[in-house]
Amino acid sequence: MQPVIQVRGIDKRFGDFRALSGVSLNVAAGEKIVVCGPSGSGKSTLIRCINRLEVHDAGEILVGGVALDDRSADKVRRDVGMVFQQFNLFPHLTVLRNLTLGPMRVRGLAGEEAEAKAMEYLERVRIPEQAEKLPGQLSGGQQQRVAIARALCMEPEIMLFDEPTSALDPEMIAEVLDVMAELAGSGMTMIVVTHEMGFAKRVADRMVFMDKGEIVETAPPEQFFSAPETERCQTFLNQILGH
Amino acid sequence: MRSRARFAEAPAHPPPPPQYGRVLLVLGLCLVLTACGSGGWYVVDPTLPNGRSNLWFMLSGFWYTIKLSFMALIIAIPGALLIALCGLSSNRWLQRLYRGYVEVIRAIPLLVLILWVYYGLPDLDIRIALFWSGVVALAIGESAFLAEVFRAGIQSVPRGQIEAAKAISLNYPDTMRYVILPQAIRRILPALGNQFIYVVKMSALVSIIGAPELTRKANELIVTEYRALEIYTVLALEYLVLVLILSAGVRWLERRMGSDERKL
Numbered sequence: 001m002q003p004v005i006q007v008r009g010i011d012k013r014f015g016d017f018r019a020l021s022g023v024s025l026n027v028a029a030g031e032k033i034v035v036c037g038p039s040g041s042g043k044s045t046l047i048r049c050i051n052r053l054e055v056h057d058a059g060e061i062l063v064g065g066v067a068l069d070d071r072s073a074d075k076v077r078r079d080v081g082m083v084f085q086q087f088n089l090f091p092h093l094t095v096l097r098n099l100t101l102g103p104m105r106v107r108g109l110a111g112e113e114a115e116a117k118a119m120e121y122l123e124r125v126r127i128p129e130q131a132e133k134l135p136g137q138l139s140g141g142q143q144q145r146v147a148i149a150r151a152l153c154m155e156p157e158i159m160l161f162d163e164p165t166s167a168l169d170p171e172m173i174a175e176v177l178d179v180m181a182e183l184a185g186s187g188m189t190m191i192v193v194t195h196e197m198g199f200a201k202r203v204a205d206r207m208v209f210m211d212k213g214e215i216v217e218t219a220p221p222e223q224f225f226s227a228p229e230t231e232r233c234q235t236f237l238n239q240i241l242g243h
Numbered sequence: 244m245r246s247r248a249r250f251a252e253a254p255a256h257p258p259p260p261p262q263y264g265r266v267l268l269v270l271g272l273c274l275v276l277t278a279c280g281s282g283g284w285y286v287v288d289p290t291l292p293n294g295r296s297n298l299w300f301m302l303s304g305f306w307y308t309i310k311l312s313f314m315a316l317i318i319a320i321p322g323a324l325l326i327a328l329c330g331l332s333s334n335r336w337l338q339r340l341y342r343g344y345v346e347v348i349r350a351i352p353l354l355v356l357i358l359w360v361y362y363g364l365p366d367l368d369i370r371i372a373l374f375w376s377g378v379v380a381l382a383i384g385e386s387a388f389l390a391e392v393f394r395a396g397i398q399s400v401p402r403g404q405i406e407a408a409k410a411i412s413l414n415y416p417d418t419m420r421y422v423i424l425p426q427a428i429r430r431i432l433p434a435l436g437n438q439f440i441y442v443v444k445m446s447a448l449v450s451i452i453g454a455p456e457l458t459r460k461a462n463e464l465i466v467t468e469y470r471a472l473e474i475y476t477v478l479a480l481e482y483l484v485l486v487l488i489l490s491a492g493v494r495w496l497e498r499r500m501g502s503d504e505r506k507l
Contacts, residue, residue, distance in 0.1 A: 018420035101421055102411030128449050137497050147407075154411055225475035 004029045004189055005050060010059030012045055019045040021132050021213045032184050034200040035193045036212035038236060043193045048159045051080040081151030085163040087143045089135035095146050096131040099153045121149040141172030145179055161192040195240055201225060207234045250484040263487060287477050290448035297464055301477060304460035311456055312443045315381035324388030330394050348387035354448050356380045361452040377449035385442050392434045396427035429500045440486050457481050
């Protein structure tokens with residue numbers, strides 16, 4: 001079967017800094033990929049390239065068989081949901097309005113339809129009672145769950161997570177990871193950039209380790225954690241698991 | 244302990260002390276003092292028939308000033324927004340157009356702009372009626388400043404907001420309308436208020452081409468009554484009333500929109 005995401009030898013530079021060099025990655029439908037690596041290794045840049053929040057300089061990215069360019073970006077983004085480290089909820093809109101904006105303006109749903117769908121996803125992330133509040137009135141964990149629901153309201157086929165728990169207080173990480181694990185169980189294709197190795201062991205089909213803009217190692221989690229092949233990966237795992 | 248108790252009693256946000264009363268009091272005092280000295284106030288004394296008719300004559304410019312300022316703003320606001328969006332575009336030519344427009348318009352004194360539109364343009368066979376000449380000159384002069392305010396406001400919205408809008412594939416107009424502008428405008432309301440007041444005050448300059456607004460009316464009256472101090476004092480009060488109403492309106496808007504900001 002054709003992979004739903006094909007990244008073929010992409011490069012990305014920020015001035016003189018090579019954020020990505022020659023990165024290739026195929027993701028099958030329903031596959032869960034966890035990307036890890038030291039900071040500055042290009043993991044965020046990679047997933048930001050997949051929905052064209054960053055424009056790659058060389059190589060090719062195909063999402064659902066469509067090559068990403070300026071023209072196809074909007075269409076591709078409808079099928080790709082994204083969750084950010086800083087949540088990026090719209091602070092002036094209620095939770096419900098945050099969720100219905102996309103479906104109403106992009107999918108053309110009527111208000112009631114969009115609201116019904118929004119409530120359905122709010123139930124799924126277990127905060128339907130917060131629908132009328134503004135994002136600023138919620139805890140970080142709740143905000144991130146709203147952000148997940150907002151992405152899901154667009155009914156994407158792929159979900160990208162850019163360090164979704166890095167900005168959270170420790171006691172709120174679990175509630176977000178639980179929602180993500182549940183989503184993984186529903187068969188969603190997911191690429192997750194995270195340092196939560198417990199989550200990775202639980203959910204990932206494949207681990208991707210990046211360093212200095214390159215994919216250094218790819219392996220199923222059992223193998224990845226027990227017998228990492230490269231030294232860089234071993235060092236990294238020792239550093240984050242060792243404390 | 245005592246100080247802490249006192250602290251707790253103080254309201255979290257003390258209401259701003261009322262300023263209008265004080266301002267009017269000071270002006271009233273000026274009036275009374277100058278009245279004692281020169282005694283020319285009969286020209287604007289509402290208890291005398293002549294004073295009353297003079298006052299009516301001056302007040303008859305109100306509507307013109309309001310129309311002039313209002314129309315100028317109605318044109319300048321969307322215009323400035325479009326200009327600001329050019330400045331924020333990734334297209335280098337639009338950016339240059341923006342820079343050029345802002346720098347050139349900002350550099351022209353409004354008075355010169357008014358004279359240029361009313362007396363200059365007819366030489367190019369572009370004849371604009373008196374009222375609309377004033378409106379156009381005010382709107383153009385204002386648009387450069389407003390554009391900078393809009394640009395600053397839009398740039399102050401965190402980048403993540405645009406990315407989140409892109410991620411749910413909102414198009415550019417929807418992103419601006421639903422996500423960026425509501426947040427930007429809330430932040431720039433105080434600056435917008437300044438600009439609105441600026442337009443009302445600068446509309447006085449349109450008197451130079453003979454538009455029958457407040458300042459022109461006052462000047463006409465002085466020609467027959469020769470009482471500059473009294474008549475210009477009343478004129479200043481007329482602008483004060485206009486500006487106070489306007490600024491109250493802006494603060495009402497700020498309260499309405501800003502109440503949510505506190506919960507962010």
